[in-house]
Amino acid sequence: MTHGLWHITREVGELTLSRQLPARFDVVASTTLPEGDPLRLAHQIRQDMWRMLKRVRGFSPVVQLTREGDMIRIKAGGRVAAPVAPGLSAKIAALLACPAHRARWVAQAKRSQRRLK
Template structure:
């Protein structure tokens, strides 16, 4: 089934292991939005030069609540989360 973004936010992060990076972001997004009815998180990574472009969001079964994209954007902008994601993504030698 192809990924569907009913709601989405974007950011860029330094290069690192894409699987670790996607897993960490998806996990934190799920924790933050697990009470949103029918939410299924999706993370898509694309290499753009020296950085990785992150599209995070997902499928929502119910009508999308106002501000949901903003909540995801806040998560992606959180310095503590970003530092942990980058640290985890650089633990492995794989690069996107």
């Protein structure tokens, strides 16, 4: 399924949001968050990651959410057309660990009743 220019791939207990198919992680970081609307959560993380990395040549964000009990495992990163710059995964990990971003993402995801099935 596409949403605008984004591909949304759903499998049991998993959602992947990517610009291109197949989704590819040349650079990646992960974290967990409380359960909420997976599509809202994926888009919020994708937007913040894009704002931070939009100057990285050839970067195309990918966010994958996997249900783990009452938590969601988030794998964020994406495809990079050019050689991967050192420290890019660390920048994404820092974004995923940022308390202000995490609080906003969780608040937005809780506004809906949709869940990963």
